[in-house]
Amino acid sequence: xxxxxxxxxxxxxxxxxxxxxxxxxxxxxxxxxxxxxxxxxxxxxxxxxxxxxxxxxxxxxxxxxxxxxxxxxxxxxxxxxxxxxxxxxxxxxxxxxxxxxxxxxxxxxxxxxxxxxxxxxxxxxxxxxxxxxxxxxxxxxxxxxxxxxxxxxxxxxxxxxxxxxxxxxxxxxxxxxxxxxxxxxxxxxxxxxxxxxxxxxxxxxxxxxxxxxxxxxxxxxxxxxxxxxxxxxxxxxxxxxxxxxxxxxxxxxxxxxxx
Numbered sequence: 653x654x655x656x657x658x659x660x661x662x663x664x665x666x667x668x669x670x671x672x673x674x675x676x677x678x679x680x681x682x683x684x685x686x687x688x689x690x691x692x693x694x695x696x697x698x699x700x701x702x703x704x705x706x707x708x709x710x711x712x713x714x715x716x717x718x719x720x721x722x723x724x725x726x727x728x729x730x731x732x733x734x735x736x737x738x739x740x741x742x743x744x745x746x747x748x749x750x751x752x753x754x755x756x757x758x759x760x761x762x763x764x765x766x767x768x769x770x771x772x773x774x775x776x777x778x779x780x781x782x783x784x785x786x787x788x789x790x791x792x793x794x795x796x797x798x799x800x801x802x803x804x805x806x807x808x809x810x811x812x813x814x815x816x817x818x819x820x821x822x823x824x825x826x827x828x829x830x831x832x833x834x835x836x837x838x839x840x841x842x843x844x845x846x847x848x849x850x851x852x853x854x855x856x857x858x859x860x861x862x863x864x865x866x867x868x869x870x871x872x873x874x875x876x877x878x879x880x881x882x883x884x885x886x887x888x889x890x891x892x893x894x895x896x897x898x899x900x901x902x903x904x905x906x907x908x909x910x911x
Contacts, residue, residue: 667703670706675714677718678760699853700846716734723897736791759782773831774832782814795811796868
């Protein structure tokens, strides 16, 4: 059974995450289906896409499937990791990608929402980036996504505390473009998508790519890059990383040793 349902409505692509047993965790199979659907929509030149969760759930997505993370001594978020691949696919899709959010957004799914062009959420939506709960070394590109959208102080709070941001605050700090009642979530998202679709698709695609390139235009020296990679390696080679994954799977609080 497909984990991602696809629909074309009024020329708008709608992708629905539908794996309630795993709370729409972004495992390899889920990601492959999202990638395949986005490729199909791009071939069809669909100018706007809405990414949503199936109705009836309380979680939009639980983020990266922790069971698929390496246990230790290997970068858990390398360039070809499933999460990284789907983030790039959303960022490089030539049309607008809108996240329509009902329920909680956790971990890597929060990065996926940040990577969408626009975000519409209802009163049930909340957002948490949780690597510090797992002892996970998040990568520099992911950190930059949050810095670009939220600013340094909010990004620090989200990463350091791993606590959820409520819907009302998410609108204030810039996660949400629009906060709407649950009954209007898809209506508002469709209105935005139709507006995008009515404009020049070529212009939108070029401006989107300009924004993507410019938002990442923060050059660092090879030495600084190696420093960041070395710092991340200290984390995924540590006892804390092993403890974080083990505790999560055992459904108990982790006991971290610190630096």
